[in-house]
Structure formats: C-alpha cells, structure tokens
Amino acid sequence: MSMAQPAGPAVTTPPDPGRKETDGRTARRPLALRVLARPEVGVFLGAVAVFVFFLAVAPSVRSGSSMATVLYQSSTIGIMALPVALLMIGGEFDLSSGVAVITSALTASMLSYQLTMNVWTGVIVALALSLGIGAFNGWMMVKTGLPSFLVTLGTFLILQGVNLAVTKLITGNVATDDISTMDGFDQAKAIFASSFDVGGVQVKITVVWWLVFAAIATWVLLRTKYGNWIFAVGGNQDSARAVGVPVTFTKITLFMTVGFGAWFVGMHQLFSFNTVQSGEGVGQELIYIAAAVIGGCLLTGGYGSAIGPVFGAFMFGMVNQGIVYAGWNPDWFKAFLGVMLLGATLINLWVRRTATRR
Numbered sequence: 001m002s003m004a005q006p007a008g009p010a011v012t013t014p015p016d017p018g019r020k021e022t023d024g025r026t027a028r029r030p031l032a033l034r035v036l037a038r039p040e041v042g043v044f045l046g047a048v049a050v051f052v053f054f055l056a057v058a059p060s061v062r063s064g065s066s067m068a069t070v071l072y073q074s075s076t077i078g079i080m081a082l083p084v085a086l087l088m089i090g091g092e093f094d095l096s097s098g099v100a101v102i103t104s105a106l107t108a109s110m111l112s113y114q115l116t117m118n119v120w121t122g123v124i125v126a127l128a129l130s131l132g133i134g135a136f137n138g139w140m141m142v143k144t145g146l147p148s149f150l151v152t153l154g155t156f157l158i159l160q161g162v163n164l165a166v167t168k169l170i171t172g173n174v175a176t177d178d179i180s181t182m183d184g185f186d187q188a189k190a191i192f193a194s195s196f197d198v199g200g201v202q203v204k205i206t207v208v209w210w211l212v213f214a215a216i217a218t219w220v221l222l223r224t225k226y227g228n229w230i231f232a233v234g235g236n237q238d239s240a241r242a243v244g245v246p247v248t249f250t251k252i253t254l255f256m257t258v259g260f261g262a263w264f265v266g267m268h269q270l271f272s273f274n275t276v277q278s279g280e281g282v283g284q285e286l287i288y289i290a291a292a293v294i295g296g297c298l299l300t301g302g303y304g305s306a307i308g309p310v311f312g313a314f315m316f317g318m319v320n321q322g323i324v325y326a327g328w329n330p331d332w333f334k335a336f337l338g339v340m341l342l343g344a345t346l347i348n349l350w351v352r353r354t355a356t357r358r
Helices: 031-036 041-057 064-089 097-114 119-144 148-171 185-192 205-223 225-235 237-242 247-273 284-294 307-325 330-356
Strands: 195-198 201-204
Touching: 041 307, 041 330, 064 097, 064 201, 064 205, 064 225, 064 247, 064 284, 064 307, 097 119, 097 148, 097 247, 097 284, 119 148, 119 185, 119 247, 185 205, 185 247, 201 205, 205 225, 205 307, 225 237, 225 247, 237 247, 284 307, 284 330, 307 330
Parallel strands: none
Antiparallel strands: 195 201
C-alpha cells in the first residue's frame, strides 16, 4: 500500500519574454526615422550641400577671411531669424521686423545726437521702444483677434513712414548724423560691432552673439515650461488655453522677443556704420521668415527648432557671398534664393512624410 505524497506548492513557469506584441501605436521607430523627424535635419543637409557646392565652384571661399565674411553675413540674418522662428513656432508672423531694426537704430542715433547725450541713453531708449513695438503687435493681435499678418503689416507701413518723415524732419536729410565722436560710442561699438582675431582672421562679434542666442533659444525651447507653451499655442491655441497655458502672455512675449532681436541688429548697424539710412530694412522681414522656413519651421505653427534657422541663415550667407566669390552676376541672387526656398520647403516636406510614415 502506498501513501499519497502531500501536494507541493504550485510552480508556475514564467512566460517566455520573446517578442512583445504591439498594436503599432507603441512600436519604437527605427533610429534613422527618428533622426529624420528632427526639423533641422533637412536644412542641415541642404547647408552642407550648398557649402560643398561653393567650395568647388569658388576656390576663394576656402580662405579663412572669406569664411569669416560668410559667417558675418549669416549672423546678421541669423540673430533676427531666431526670434522670428520662435514666433512662427508659436503660430504667428511679424512683417514689421525688418523695418523695426531701422526704427531702433534711428531712435538711438537721433536721440543721442540731437540731445547731445551719451550714446547709451539712446541705446536704452531704443530698447524700450523696440520692446514696446513688439508688445503692441502682440496685444493688438490678441485683443482684436485679427491675424498677425494684418496687424504687423499695418505696423510695417506705420514704421516705414515714421522712419522717413521723422528723420527728414529732425535732420533735414534721409540719414542720421555721424555719432562716432560721441561719449560712449567706443564702449557700445565693442559690444555690438567689434571684431577679434582668430589665427590671423578678423571675426565679427556678431558671430559669437549669434551662436550664444541660438544656444539660449534652444535651451528655452526644449528645457523650459515656456518652450512647451510656445509649441502648445502654435499647435492648437484653444486646446492650450483649456489646459492652462497662458496664451496671451506667451503670444505677447514672443512678439517682444522679436523686438529685442530688432533692437540688437539695429544697434549693430548703427555702431558699424555710425549713421543710419531711414529707408533701409524694407524686405528684410521676408529674409528672416525665409531663413526660419528653410530651417524647418512650419508656416502653420507648432513645429520647428532654434537650430534649424541657424543653418537656414548660414545658407543665405553662403549663397550671398558665394555668388560674389564665384564671379557670377549678383542680379541672380534673389532668383537663386527663391529656388533654394522652394527646394528646402520640398525637402522638409519629404523628410517629415518619410519620418512619420509607418
């Protein structure tokens, strides 16, 4: 007779980890597609192509002094393209940005010269005015509900007329007086328009400021709550407001950021050339917007980066100077830019569709 063995604890075999079943929504995409999904990838490839092209057709581009000139041209566009790009990610445009640069420079120059004051007084007043213009654009757009295109188009026309009329009224000319002998000029020039030596090549200080501003804009966009607000208001304003995003604050401060960029570039122009022509700046707003679009920022908002416009501005500077170094007729510059803009837009569209395709 055998005795029954006591039953031991049930032992369960762990399931074979094997390959997890996914429904397609949680599947991790390949690394190549995730890289292509970055908004700056398309313009980076385009910038490399343009750079290599002009290295091949224009041997003088290979010198250090030529590259310093290209970077300088790129920086004067790129410093303004950065805040314009942030504003576009937030879903808005600013057509007054080009003329606002000249307004800021005219204000600083005429205030300092006519009142015989230290140039820093004019610089600070110009900063306040530029921020005020940005705040006005943002406030007017938010309170009236008008498209930013119409609001800033009106501001563009107002500033264009005021620049010319006030300059002729005060100076009797279309340009301001030379302020190079005034108190504070040398200190201001050192900050806004100086150069430094790198291996025997003179590099403009604006190149350094351009890279510093790009690093700050990237950090704000990707690592701060304010950066999340920018993407939110640009993607869907009503949904952003529903989850507590301060839409009005975000929009107005984005316009004020453009005003800060206009002030900085305006001060660079003033302390580089000592005088300012009141009719300049018209058309530059399209260059800034084009650099942002080429840099991967969507015209519909909610998508883009701060690094992309850096490469976009570099492409503009490279083409602008590359045509000269290649000995081509500069009359073709705008046509070349138009082709480049369309090409970059199509490449960005193809990259996004490829990256998001399952």
